[in-house]
Amino acid sequence: MRVLMFGWEFPPHISGGLGTACHGMTQALARQGVDIVFLVPSLKGDGKGMDAHLSLRSASGTKVRRSTARTIETLNEELWQRRIQVQHVDSLLFAYATQQSYALREQAVREMRQHTQRCTVPHEEEQTLTLRGDYGADLLQEVQCYGQAGAALALQEQAGRGFDVIHAHDWMTYPAGMLAKKLTGKPLVVHVHATEYDRSGENINPDVAAIERAGMLAADVVMVVSHLTRSLVVQRYNVPPEKVVVVHNAVSRHDARQRYDVPPLCHKEKRVLFMGRVTFQKGPEYFVEAAAEVLRRMPNVRFIMAGSGDMLPRMVRRAGQLRIGNRLHFPGFMRGAEVDRMYAMSDLYVMPSVSEPFGIAPLEAVLYDVPVMLSYQSGVAEVLHNALKVNFWDTHEMASKICAVLSYPKLAAAMVKNCREELKTITWDKAAAHIRAAYARVCHAGG
Amino acid sequence: MPAVCFYFQVHQPYRLRHYTFFDIGGSPFYEDVQANCDIMLKVARKCYLPMNALLLECIRKYEGRFRIAFSLSGTVLDQFEEYAPEVLESFQALAATGCVEMLDETYGHSLSFLYSRESFRTQVAEHRARIKSLFGQEPRVFRNTELIYNNALAKEIENLGYDALLAEGADHVMGWRSPNYVYRPQGCSRIALLLKNYALSDDIAFRFSNHDWPEYPLTAEKFAHWVHAMNGSGESINLFMDYETFGEHQWEHSGIFEFMAALPEYILQNPDFCFKTPSEVIASKEVRGTLDVPNFMSWADAERDLTAWLGNDMQKDAIHALYACQDKVLALNDAGMTRTWERLQTSDHFYYMCTKWFADGDVHKYFNAYGSPYDAYINFMNVLADFTLRLDALYAAQQATAATTIQA
Incomplete structure (x- = not known):
């Protein structure tokens, strides 16, 4: 089993629980013999020294050939305009925003718009994608850029060693997952670690919700982290319940636990x-x-x-x-x-x-x-x-x-x-076993 | 002539209200009056009233040949009087037939035997007086809370003058022996011991409506057949169970009432068999052996031990703190404080704190108003903290008054 995995966070570059979860999960999957190619927005260091079954790739710095870029670009436009229906990629978007921070970011975005569009195709044989890999003001642009890198990686991997499943973690990587599925025909698993309704209550960002909905509907399996999220996904996003699989997260045991004394x-x-x-x-x-x-x-x-x-x-x-x-x-x-x-x-x-x-x-x-x-x-x-x-x-x-x-x-x-x-009973190995079972089901169903 | 001996346990605790940490020192009202009243009315409607009517009819129909025994805790008697006096009247009507024996237990349905012999004796005496005043009977047979039993309890009960007491026929105690005979507790010279036939009792109490049970559905005819099969290998088949089995644990539509209404006839079809109350059993059957039970046993869970109430540190901590109040409660001798203290001793409070989720967790959950054993412990400890504060204040005041009196 070889998995093309799209994620936004991976240790040591963490913002929240997403990176921790991806790390624990991939380690356990790798232990159980699953080969994983994990794409992160940008990589500090070279990603070497990982497990033999797990290789990290950086979206930033991906080189895309002109011909390939055109194909991807066409699909990408269709994806965003028809399926996600988000028109303004450089919109005021921030993963964990509230009204207060919105005004502050408006300024930043205005400045940014003056820069050249980083993801358009220049008149060279090869283009290089650049991403910062954080949750900056231009997140939606980054997400789109990441999607193109993901698509390019999918094509490259398919031409190379091949892979069986696409697994995308949270909405930032759903466009990448959808593109990859469209280009390669491989089954798509989207993993819902959080939804826009969790982050923002009723004041949701409609663009993010639209990406989430499109991702969940395009997926063959929607993996959620709890029954709570399962019912949310079914009710708010109208995902058919039979497509939703609950895989509870776990925690990785630290080996050396230091003792700390209270003064x-x-x-x-x-x-x-x-x-x-x-x-x-x-x-x-x-x-x-x-x-x-x-x-x-x-x-x-x-x-x-x-x-x-x-x-x-x-x-x-x-x-x-x-x-x-x-x-x-x-x-x-x-x-x-x-x-x-x-x-x-x-x-x-x-x-x-x-x-x-x-x-x-x-x-x-x-x-x-x-x-x-x-x-x-x-x-x-x-x-x-x-x-x-x-x-x-x-x-x-x-x-x-x-x-x-x-x-x-x-x-x-x-x-x-x-x-x-x-x-002792809440382990990543147990979670990984559930995930593998879901992989096996979609691969089998896909032929 | 083998006897079938029915004993039904009737009990409701005084449930505590949601008592937060911030109520400590501020509110002396501990009981959830609404919940206690609601539950009493519900159980009265579903179980006590219809079942009492059914048993009364059986007793009349068989003209003294159908006989049963009850043990009613003091807390359930208090709640009958407070919330459902008609239930109390229906029990009195049953007692008046002469075919119903009332047993004694601790007033507060407590674990006091384990922690305070003094409180235990007081509660037994209180219960005895109450039964006499309500039903005109002076009980000759004792059953301890949740059939908690060992040799020391038997000795104590013998010294209190009872003729017999009841216990669980647990496998780990019985070994090859049969619960269907009268035994003498180790170290006793006079008192008799009746043991629950848990297999047949639990067929009715736990398995009756279980569709996965191979014997489902259980009919009165089938059950009577099993009882009759004991002929020659037993003298008293003791069927002990919670009275709430009828209509509350086993719902009405399971057919439990029809089962009980039909059972006497099928049992009595075999002329060798009869119904007897515990006192009648020991009057007519000889003691067949001595039973040595050095360690405590009970009728709870698969373990048949004390771990449902005293299995973890929270339970032990709570009960130790509760009995640590004893000296002051006795010295103060205030009727209200003593009553509250006794009601806090009810075993249910400790049962709610049980962390044995896995094997028996389902049964525990059914009886548990709390979300978790931790919530139960927190609530109880908050109440107990308030009780202790009040007790200390009253006690200090009493001491101060006593000192002034001496000086004067």
Whole structure:
């Protein structure tokens, strides 16, 4: 089995859970003997030193021959105008945007439009595609550019070693998946890690939703990360339910787990952690409100909101307004060892997400023996039964349960113990087995 | 002449309301009055009233040949009086027939035998007084909460003057022996032991409406046939089960009522067989052997042990904290506080905290109003924290008054 995989994030270049999930999944698939060619927007380094079964390719820097470029360009136009029905590729698009950041980005886009169009075909034998590979203001252009690179790679791979399945992760790569399917006739699996409705609630970006819908309808299998997302995909995108397969995410075990000590001066304090993007989807404001209520009852608690995002300034202001700034800390975006250390020092991890298709972070918290509280609106709640659960909007209940975990040591101990056991059954190897089964089905069905 | 001995357990706990951490110190109201009332009315309508009417009719029809026993917990009696007095009247009507024996248990359906002999005795005495005042009977037979049993319990019950007690006929205790005989507990000289025939009991209580069961559907004729097959290899077939089996666990449309209405006739078709209450069994059958049960057993789950209530640290923590209040509760001797303390002892509160999801999880979930065992523990501990605060305050006030009196 050889898979052409399209993804937007891959470690060490991560913005969120998507890269972590792609990494864990591909490692497990590779262990099980699946060959994967993984296309990322741009690659820092050469991508060497990977598993023998897994090779990384960069979309940026892809050289496309003029004749090929024409074919792709024609298909591409048809795809975007007829099937996705997005006219303005240089629109104001940002993956995790809100109204506030929109105005700021407008300026950036205006400047950008003056630059030459990077994806048009110049009058040379060969063109080179360039992508930055982030979630910048010109994301939709990048997505289109990535799509062309993906198409070129598909043709190249088909002419070379060949492949059996196309697997595209999240909407940024769906156009690439659709083009590749059109050009090669290979079955397409789209993997829904999140939808526009999760990210933006009702204020969706219609262009992104259109890409998602087109991708899901074109796919042979729509793979989703939870039953929660399954019902969303069926209801909001009208995907036939029989096409949807649930594959829960997992967590990769760290081999060397360092021990972190809490400074003696802080021994009498308890720490409650929020870690993630500070955006609408993650429900940071509910954490802040719950923190205020807890602090009225239990002053000796510290709350940490680790992460960045467009709602961060509002959260800092709200903390000041509630006069809890000395107890609610904003250390910013964390990576690597800082993340591990943060988990290890916490007495409780809270994920109050408004709409979380899965949410790997709580599983990472469990790795550090930290008890976990989740919102019922998160997919990970389907696999982590030994976590406390609340409705994201019920800050009173959230606060009450935070107090309970910090006050009743047997509770935290029992949760940690049972979660640790449960985590043994939540593995990428199990997820990879489900994915392989889905591959086998589509390949078989396709002849 | 083998006897069929029916005993039905009737119990409802006082469920706690959603009591948050922020209610601690602020609210002394712990019970979910609405839920308790709703559930009582629902179960009365689906089970207690129709089943009592059915049994009363059977008793009249067979003119004393159909006989049964009940054990009603103190908490269910209190809730009958509060929410469904007509149910209590229907039980009184049954008791008045002379064909129904009332058994004793702990008032609060508690695990007190395991943690406080003193509270245990108090609760047994309370229950005894209550049964006498409501039904005019002085029970001669005892059954402990969830049939929790060991040698020490038997000794205690013998010392309290009872003639017999009931226990689970668990395989790991019985070995090759049959539960269909009267036994004497190890270390006792007088008291008799009746053991539940769990195979036949569970055919009715658990498997009756299970379509995957090869014997489905179970008819009264078939069941009577199985009972009759015990002729010669047993003297008392003890069918012990929750009374809520009828109409609540096994729904009306499963045919459970028709089954029970038809059963006496089929059982009595064989002239060798009769119905007896526990007291009548031990009066007419000899003790056939001694049973040594050094470790606790119960009728719960596949394990038939205590792990449904005391299997994890949360359960142990909660119950230890609860019984740590005992000295102050006794010293204070306040009727309201004692009653609350007893109701918090009801075994159901600890059952809700059970983390044995996998093998028996389905049964646990059915009886659990909480989303998870953690929620159950949190709620209970919040209530207990409030109770302890109030207890400490009242106790301190009492001590202060006592000190002033002495000084004066």
